[in-house]
Amino acid sequence: MSTPVVKIENLVKRYKELVALDHFNLEIEEGEIFGLLGPNGSGKTTTINCLLSLLSYDKGNIEVFGKKMNPDSYDLKRQIGVVMQNVAVVDELTVYENIDYFCGLYVKDKALRKQYVEEAIAFVGLDDFRKFFPKKLSGGLLRRLNIACGIAHKPKLIIMDEPTVAVDPQSRNKILEGIVELNRNGATIIYTSHYMEEVEQICSRIAIMDKGKNLAIGTKDELKQMIKKSESISIDILDLPDTAIDEIRALKHVYEVTYENHMLTVLCSGGSHNLIHVLDYLQQHEITFGKVYSELPTLNDVFLEITGKELRD
């Protein structure tokens, strides 16, 4: 078994009375895009800061590339790229100068650095803005610059802490495509977000966090299988007899039926033909229906079922 790129064991971090990380455990393998999903204040950024030795912690152990991570582990830090939640660039430097500056913190060779900077600019699509100062860039372009500064030195491990916060959909898609490409080029990526769609879209494995704890971990399918709900069917019906509700509830795999505001909602666990069974029942009983919706469970459903609250709370 290969050594995990990141191994966090029993990590405890307290801010006075508040326990930010409560015996947190995590293992990330090489080549993964690992998503840390959780609401604001769940401990994602604290985990990242502890991992990067920006924060001291009360208990536990952190290893990166099989070595213990300390504030002076400069050989390890050389292999890590960081994209902070808040844009961290120098306002007085241009786009090119900023990327060159951050790349220069890792790469001493001037010619190589120049090549890396050019590649990073091309990668994030800032070629037309290389002489722009950060204050002249839009929010999306600024985020791209932030990413370029973090990845220019071609790190093996890239940590991205909510890189798409306050970014327009077009820039967000560009960023997400870029992350997948970085991964294809061999980088292991840790991606934190409270946007479940993003995590679902790009991450190969996901950990769901809340109150400093790792609630569940696995692929998105594995996570969805952990919960009871497998399908949610919504049907627009003008008039539904009360007896029908009980009869639908009695159908195979159905565990919850509600009828409110002319909308029938049927929740099913397991099974692959639940929608057909429900529609067959309505036709057999000559119940007129309008629009039909069928939704597979989301990570929000997973989070809701595990914690009892919405992910966006």
Next chain:
Amino acid sequence: MQVFKTFLKIAKKKFPSVLLYYIIFTVVVIAMSKIGASDHETSFTATKADIYIIDEDNSTASHALSDYLSSMHNPVTLKDTDTMTLQDALYYQKVDYILTIPEGFEEQLTDSDARDFLPVSMRKDNSNGYFVDQQVTEYLSSVRLFMAGGFSLSEAVTKSSESLSKGNDTTVLKLEEKETDGAQIGLTYFFQYLPYVLINMLLLGMTPILMTFNQKDLGARISCSSLSLKSRNAQITLGCIVFSLFVWLLFILTALFIYGPDTLFSINGLHSLLNSAMVLLFSIALTLLVSTFALKQQSLSMIANVASLGLSFLSGIFVPQYLLGKGVLAVAHFLPTYWYIRLNSMLGGISDEILTTAKYWRFIGIQFGFFVAIFCIYLVSSKYQKRSRNA
């Protein structure tokens, strides 16, 4: 040297705004120092009174007195000796003192009231006349003493003239305005205003750069990199030194251009240079300390104004120390600029205090002590900030 290079890049972009301060301050400082340099220094120089003697006695004693006074002062000649002419001569200050030696003066000489026997005319508002009159009294007393001691009249007058004239070619010290060494005084005024400019330029020029590197997010981003904390701090320190020295040298070169190498590299000039280097150290420490606080540009400008103006007014940069109240001076003792200004005034000779080598080094030491103290406060503050960030 990535951090150092970036420090210089930012400094290059920030410097034009600071340069404006330099230009304005330099023009003001030069103007002030020129005004200061053209001030006339009050001093005393030797001069002689204009006297006119009417000798009616025509005796040995009267001749001796006339000769004595003529040797000490300027005997003038008048066309006539009538009262009107004499009064006109006094009124128009052609003469300071008119002495009439009446007939029978020699016989009266041994009497104690011989002085009253000599009628004198002089203006009451002319100090020269009083001084000559005092010399006449001294002369007559001396002659009488010698005669009382057994000397003859001729011996007494000779000895009196000799003894009173010995080592006393100058008879009257007249208040006069004298031009002093303009360049030296100018340099003194230049260095006097230097702390105000230095503190402003370093606070407004260097603090924003340091604050950029101290920004929480940017600082964290650098901490994530493979650059060691020691190397980062060393490069920032080097940047501070280069920036500060550049600003200081800019002023030194300005002083060199205005006052010339003879003045700047004179003993006093070199001592002043070392003194200003102490202010530079203090300004650096103050800048480092201010940079540990997350400030906005407006707050920084306010702090720069309060620090530079406060120190200037309390320490005697704008107002001479002798005009400051006792309370203000008592407070000023706790400010390094007070010692700087005191020393600068002594070096420039615009202070009543006498400068000794021991005093010079003591004052330099005090200023260095202030630098060390503020630097230590900066280190503690910086450590506290880092600790609170990592907590």
